[in-house]
Amino acid sequence: MNENSRLRILVVGAIVLALFSALFARLWYLQVISGDSYAAAAEGNRVRTVAREAPRGRILDRRGRVLVDNRTANVVAVSRSLVGEERERVVSELSELLRIPVPEIEDRLEDFRYADFRPIPVATEVDEATLVAIREREDDLPGVEATQSAVRVYPHGHLAAHVLGYVGEINDQELEDRADEGYELGNTIGKVGIERAYETDLRGISGVEFYEVDRSGEVVRELGERESEQGDDVQLGVDLDVQIAAEDALLSFIELAREGGRPATGGAVVVLDATDGTVVAMASYPTFEPAGFVHGISTEVWEELNKPERNLPLNNRAIQGLYPPGSTFKLVTSIAGLSSGVITPETTILDQGSIEIGDRRFRNAGGKSYGNVALPRALTVSSDVYFYSASAAIDVLEGQDEEIQRIARLFGFDQPSGIELPFEQDGRVPDREWKRTVNAANSDAFPNATWYTGDTVNIGIGQGDLLATPIQLASAYATLGNGGTVFKPHVGARVIDRFGAVVREVEGQPVSEVTPLQEHPEWRSIILSGLQGTVSNREGTAFNAFAGYSGPPVAAKTGTSQTRGREDASLFVGMFPANAPKYVVAAIVEEGGAGSDIAAPVVRRVIEEIVRTEADSSLPPIGTLIAPPSDTTSTTAPVAPEDLVPDGLVPEQVPVPERKPDGEDEDRE
Secondary structure (H helix, E strand, O other): OOOOHHHHHHHHHHHHHHHHHHHHHHHHHHHHHOOHHHHHHHHHEEEEEEEEOOOOOOHHHHHHHHEEEEEEEEEEEOOOOOOOOOHHHHHHHHHHHOOOHHHHHHHOOOOOOOOOOOOEEEEEEHHHHHHHHHHHHHHHHEEEEEEEEEEEEEOOOOOOOOHHHOOOEEOOHHHHHHHOOOOOOOEEEOOOOOHHHHHHHHHHHHEEEEEOOOOOEEEEEEEEEEEOOOOOOOEEOOOOOHHHHHHHHHHHHHHHHHOOOOOOEEEEEEEEEEOEEEEEEEEEEOOOHHHHHOOOOOOOHHHHHOOOOHHOOOOOHHHHEEEOOOHHHHHHHHHHHHHOOOOOOOOOOEOEEEEEOOOOEEEEEEHOOEEEEEEHHHHHHOOHHHHHHHHEEEEEEEOOOOOHHHHHHHOOOOOOOOOOOOOOOOOEOOOHHHHHHHHHHOOOOOOOOOOOOOHHHHHHHHOOOOEOHHHHHHHHHHHHHHEEEEEEOOOOEEEEOOOOEEEEEEEEEEEEEEHHHHHHHHHHHHHHHHHHHHHHOOOOOHHHHHHHOOOOOOOOEEEOOOOOOOEEEEEEEEEEEOOOOOOOEEEEEEEOOOOOOOHHHHHHHHHHHHHHHHHHOOOOOOOOOOOOOOOOOOOOOOOHHHHHHOOOOOOOOOOOOOOOOOOOOOOOO
């Protein structure tokens, strides 16, 4: 062998040795150094986890009575492992037993939201007879199993529907918004009301099922599970008895107004604790059945519920309805007049039934004359001329010409109250800047950009372009009642875990102050005396409505507001005890007529129920929790879509007030 051949052999040998060395080094690294990590990865590749939703927490009233609960529902599920002719046969037989079309079952089996190796629910709320029939044919229906799941139940039907809200399947936007909170497609989530506002508390902790699967993804065996934990209970400040009284009274007088020829298209009632902003009751009409949303509703039904001609039953008028407040706004004008100095508590104005301002004449309701009136009597008889005069005097004050607007905003008008319920409206307090802005944006609807004295005069009696929600109105009177502190209204009272321990209290939060009331407590006393005369003085606008009333003294104000193209809305706000108000009750009936005729009796009934409830020693003390029933299975049938809106509603749209020309407004009590 020559020298060249020997050299070539040495080179090849070196290369082979290097390759084998690299190979052995790699094998040693994979088996020794990284063996544990790869073994763990291999184990993870064959273990699948499936989340199982936890039952939601309950919603309770202030005395611990259950307003929203869970119950078990029978569910029929089918394994996706069924294929070919066997699947066709099983689906066909199930279709007959469940009375569900074959295509619908097939669609559910193809639902991508469910794991491939987990049975797919194809029917819920299955009756016992059908369930027995399926179990009797177990051998003929491979891959079919009967299970149970927790579903939401609303034992009081549509009671407090707008407060409680409803649940539904999470949508793409909600899933994106809660990307870091462990939600998955197909999960249930609160859509509106308390169900939405306290979603994090009510939701609970999902359970997890562990499965071993082979390389093709088929389940080899179940490896165990981690139990879910039910969500926390949410206890409200709402009192069940007062809520029932509010809804019953509202509906009764809506029907009475209709019998009298009024459209009475809807309404709302708000009951607040003036000392901390707790919502004791909140009613809105027309209403709906929250249970109808538990298993979802069709697009057609959803669109039907949202048609304006159905009068928007899903809207919570207590926080979303926008109305001219009428004479109930004279509370604000009173304080604005006092704070600006155009009136004192003793100032007397001659009321001859009308007053001329500029080139327009503004009148009392029916042109009635009250003679010489000071502030207390002006509130008692609701003298428009008195407040027209005060408003006109404010309008010409240099630097204080928007004092009514300033005081209104101190009370919380023109902004959301901050209540935790979603979709609250702002309301509107018009001023010079607002008028210029809307004119620039829409000169057809608002052709005049100039602010006139007539504009100030109109809002001085709660008309013109002024808009408020019932919750804002109730909050304003609660602020008067407590001496000048504006509280953020709140429906929730506390969160309680499943063992009964308090997780947290929901405290009343002061958000601002009406400083003129705090600096001049005598103004509060003067105004309260005038408001008390509304129900106790024979001249009072609500004297007849409270005839025979024997409860604590009430301070109140009637209002009858006007909207172009619609009949008058009926408003009333009452609070008691009159000298140191604890509760405030505000009511409105759309197109219901005079405030003294319709809204005032609604408030009286609610006040009487509060008085009765507090005096009833058979009721448990506020805050006492009642144990849930041992059997939570409901016998209530599922709500049909056509039954979602009860009581034979007359469809009308929530009013959107149109602007009235200067000088056309008068308040009719």
